[in-house]
Amino acid sequence: MSIFEYNNFDSPLSVGDDNPHMKKCVFCQNKLEVFSINDYWDVDLKEIYNFHQLGKSWVHEEGMDEEMWELDLSTYSCEVYFHHCNKCGWWRIIKDVTVSAKVWQLWQFFYGTAGLSKKLDLHNIDVPINEISKYLLAKYEARFSLHPKLFEDVTGQVFKNLGYDAIVTGYSNDGGIDVILEKQGKQIGVQVKRYKNKIKVDQIRELTGALFLSGIPSGIFVTTSDFQSGANKVVQKSSNKGMPIELINATRFYDILKLTTESKLDKENIRNKLELALNSKLFSYNWENPMNSL
CATH class of the missing domain: 3.40.1350.10 (Trna Endonuclease; Chain: A, domain 1)
Structure with missing residues (x-):
């Protein structure tokens, strides 16, 4: 049994996970196991556009052309990953949405969900x-x-x-x-x-x-x-x-x-275990990342 059950999850920010690039467990700092999963979530282009506009003030500070900032929302790609800690059992899902700018630039936006630890009675000597x-x-x-x-x-x-x-x-x-x-x-x-x-x-x-x-x-x-x-x-x-x-x-x-201590992951049945999470909306990391110019 894991203390991070698959039906108990919330925004990654709620557990202190504010960096989608981080590859270590936020709890025990163990290296996360990472593998791709199917994408079950729609892309909210309006949400991406609105969040992107909030950072427009630093475009000129970075010397970036306006066209490298403005998004072409008709051109984007997505990748989804499942991250798992094989020590304490913490897990998260990350969806990486890459959107093209009008010219010579790609922008990454990140969404996800993360496991929450269940509450244990630390005075109950019958807890496994x-x-x-x-x-x-x-x-x-x-x-x-x-x-x-x-x-x-x-x-x-x-x-x-x-x-x-x-x-x-x-x-x-x-x-x-x-x-x-x-x-x-x-x-x-x-x-x-x-x-x-x-x-x-x-x-x-x-x-x-x-x-x-x-x-x-x-x-x-x-x-x-x-x-x-x-x-x-x-x-x-x-x-x-x-x-x-x-x-x-x-x-x-x-x-x-x-x-x-080891927390094994049943990869064959992970789709069934994640059913509730797969049917829920992913949370924004409030993070965007400009990639190298094309």
Whole structure:
């Protein structure tokens, strides 16, 4: 399931997408997958003409001849593209309308529609973890509003995607170990803290104690924030005593989440999924682009 459903969309400007040439997801900055689709939308030549006239004041400033500005609305071409993020699942449709000027010039106008993220109950621990992962990719600032149990589950899923066997322990009475990882017969204990403040050195020492009591030889500390100065010294001392601990702060966890999350696109059935969008009017990007003179 994607958090960007195909029946939930609006103007690209409503999600901060103000550049039709941009080829990265506006949410997670992943490179967009781009392919052509059929054109189902009429061209509103009057709308194009009126918008074009609004910019007429800079014609003389650019040294452009009047005939290179004036549009020949009888001559135009269209191309339509579907853009998809294979990480968080965001999508958009862009229609590129190229109109000839009366002489020696082409003008581009852009229309489109873009997916809106659905609302998730971030305190509902029954929400599918895959949806939560994609939601965090799109809106990572929401991690502080996420139920701590959900963040533990997301962390467990991330490590599963990295090839570990992962068991998320009970939300309470976990002894300081939130996730137990195993790979090739070796165990790792993971502590997960959904904090805004930096993790204190004493909290890392507490993880060391929890690992010792659980008989787990190594650990990972994952936080939604960062670690106080001195954390690396504690980790080094623990490693020297035979109990290595890895620190993963908010920035690094996001990178790992992005690496391990995938949103597949069913290209064969995309026409059916986009049915509502294909029957709706596209929104103007309020953007025109003069192309090289002919």
